[in-house]
Amino acid sequence: MLPDLEPVNRESTAAIIARQLREAIMTGSLPPGTQLGETELAARFEVSRGPLREAMQRLVSEGLLRSERHRGLFVIDLEPADVYDIYSARCAVERAAAMRLVRGGDRERVAGILADAVKDMAEADKQDDPAALTEADLRFHEALIEASGSRRLARMARTLLIETRMCLSALQGTYRKDYQDVDERVTEHNRIIQALRAGDEAKLLGLLEAHMDDAVQRLAPGTSLYSGPAPAAS
Amino acid sequence: MLPDLEPVNRESTAAIIARQLREAIMTGSLPPGTQLGETELAARFEVSRGPLREAMQRLVSEGLLRSERHRGLFVIDLEPADVYDIYSARCAVERAAAMRLVRGGDRERVAGILADAVKDMAEADKQDDPAALTEADLRFHEALIEASGSRRLARMARTLLIETRMCLSALQGTYRKDYQDVDERVTEHNRIIQALRAGDEAKLLGLLEAHMDDAVQRLAPGTSLYSGPAPAAS
DNA sequence: GGTCGTATGATTGTCAACAATCCGAGGAGT
DNA sequence: ACTCCTCGGATTGTTGACAATCATACGACC
Structure with a gap:
């Protein structure tokens, strides 16, 4: 009724x-x-x-x-090793979310939501508003997780995204200088959407990993998701 | 000093x-x-x-x-969809832990700890003590995460392992009947250790995924990690 | 001068009492 | 018989006060 x-x-x-x-x-x-x-x-x-x-x-x-x-x-205060810790955990969580989406979600609808976030990123870039850009970036990933429909992944991601923002704030200085790569960041996100639309799981997961690895390398030069955790692992 | x-x-x-x-x-x-x-x-x-x-x-x-x-x-009470949710999250977390181990951990030391847990599993099997077997099983996975050295993965896994045990308790009836497969479960764990020792990341991750998928299929017949979440995803 | 002991203020940890809300039983009315 | 209202008991939510602990400043003593 x-x-x-x-x-x-x-x-x-x-x-x-x-x-x-x-x-x-x-x-x-x-x-x-x-x-x-x-x-x-x-x-x-x-x-x-x-x-x-x-x-x-x-x-x-x-x-x-x-x-x-x-x-x-x-x-909490974030030590250098936390960058790897946070991003490797994020990689795991977002991978799982992406797998759920490809294997049983409404890919087209989600792709639309994600595309909106990317549009906001491009907008923020044009207006040279780094805060808005970061916000839109995080919203992209939050939407990805949210769309997966997993309560547990969502809960994990919430904390991880907060910590991600803490990292960005803490390393704001070194972050700005790589700012020219913002086009590349937008492109990375768009490629992720594209792979999601196509339902190409292998490609989607690969792009996600690469995306996270890019971030790690930007924030903690010399370390990489693929080269393993730093010696002083937390 | x-x-x-x-x-x-x-x-x-x-x-x-x-x-x-x-x-x-x-x-x-x-x-x-x-x-x-x-x-x-x-x-x-x-x-x-x-x-x-x-x-x-x-x-x-x-x-x-x-x-x-x-x-x-x-x-909380666990609905059928939670089985998929829990195990897909566990799969993500343990995958990440395994990657960290292969890429930068003391593989041999960890393999020893894991082998102890498996030995306890076999012991529990011989004495027909299902509670001890489950406990040893969970300790295996807990040790795997712990050894990864990631605070965040450890925190996530703690909750997921508790929920796993809740699932097993809730579905104890249907679990017992597949109990003959305990040899296979021990073997699965041993293969995981073997892949870890060898540093064969692809194999290790594949075995972990298969291990989780096995559990999902046992606990929620008809669903699989590979076939996507159930319609009523939580 | 430097170190140790002491007192003081501030903050956290804990508790018991009070207020607000919910749940169920019982009764009036239709 | 059914519905609605009301009331009482029980539980949760919140508060302010008290006890315990910590950090700092000051002064005694070597």
């Missing part, structure tokens, strides 16, 4: 606060190493310390915060 | 409780769908509801608990 209406299930306070904290960490409002003072944050969110602590525990279990007992919670 | 002594960093109460809750969910002491009454659990852990709630929020963010506001927290 009525169109399928889903159960209400309102969001818990901890979930809302956790989301805002994630956003703050991702955008750099809470830079790596920052201590999260409970009193101050609780006042800012206009809640007591209870719900705030619950939210922070979520981020601890996601690996975005590190806890030192009786000392406080700190935003 | 002194041998490298690491910072103390004691475990938080929430972390301890969270670990015990995970254990209880994994072993089936808290079956899927169970509501976690705060008063009762807090009394059992001999803490107040505060730390307990913090611990439970961790499990919510890991996806092991689902939260219904003003109603309570429940152990």
Whole structure:
């Protein structure tokens, strides 16, 4: 009779606060190493310390915060080895998502969504807006995962994409100088869409791997997904 | 001067409780769908509801608990589609771990650890102890991930292995009847070790995928990693 | 001068009480 | 018999207060 209406299930306070904290960490409002003072944050969110602590525990279990007992919670700081760690994990997750899509998803619909993100990337490039470009880039990958329909891959990817943005912020200086390659980045994404449309799984996965490897080589010169983790693996 | 002594960093109460809750969910002491009454659990852990709630929020963010506001927290219940979801995610994670190992790990040392787990599997088989066999099986995969040295892969795998055990418990009936294939399972694991020792990445990854696919086909007859997710993908 | 001990302030960890919401039983009305 | 309303018990959500721990500044002592 009525169109399928889903159960209400309102969001818990901890979930809302956790989301805002994630956003703050991702955008750099809470830079790596920052201590999260409970009193101050609780006042800012206009809640007591209870719900705030619950939210922070979520981020601890996601690996975005590190806890030192009786000392406080700190935003994790990324070491060089984390670049490889993050991107190899992303590669695994996005590979799996792509496989699901090719093997049983609505490829054409997804390709359209992805194409929108790439269009935004090109737009951001034309307007010389690096922040918007990064945002569109991440949205591309987020959409790819989302479209796979896997709750678990989505949850993993969410954290990994936040950490990716943290990497980019931390290495912003060295990132800018390679900025001329933005055309190539757009092309890479377009080729991925093309392979998805064609249903060419081998090519799609290969392009994804190469895409991740490119990023690793840009962010951590001298290392590569194909040459294995750095000696000081985390 | 002194041998490298690491910072103390004691475990938080929430972390301890969270670990015990995970254990209880994994072993089936808290079956899927169970509501976690705060008063009762807090009394059992001999803490107040505060730390307990913090611990439970961790499990919510890991996806092991689902939260219904003003109603309570429940152990997730696994639907048929989750089998594919879990195993495809596991496949991705373990693939990535295996790649790291082949490309930059101490293959021989790891192979030894894995061989121990397989030996325990064979032992459990001889004594007709299915619980011990499952435990050894999971320890094999846990060790594989652990040896990869990736914090992120390890975190993902921890949750996935718990969910794997939940699947096995839920489908225990249909699992037992295929029990004659235990030799084959041991052999599969041994072949994986062999490929790892040889450093044959392509073979290693292929064996891992096949291993996961076998499990999917056993647990959810008619579906396969290679044929794509079921229509009602979660 | 340098090191150790001590006190002080601030922060985190924990708890018990209060408020808000949900669920079920019971009864009135049709 | 069925529906709706209401009420009571139980559970969750939130808060402020208290205890424990940590970091820093200051002063005593060698």
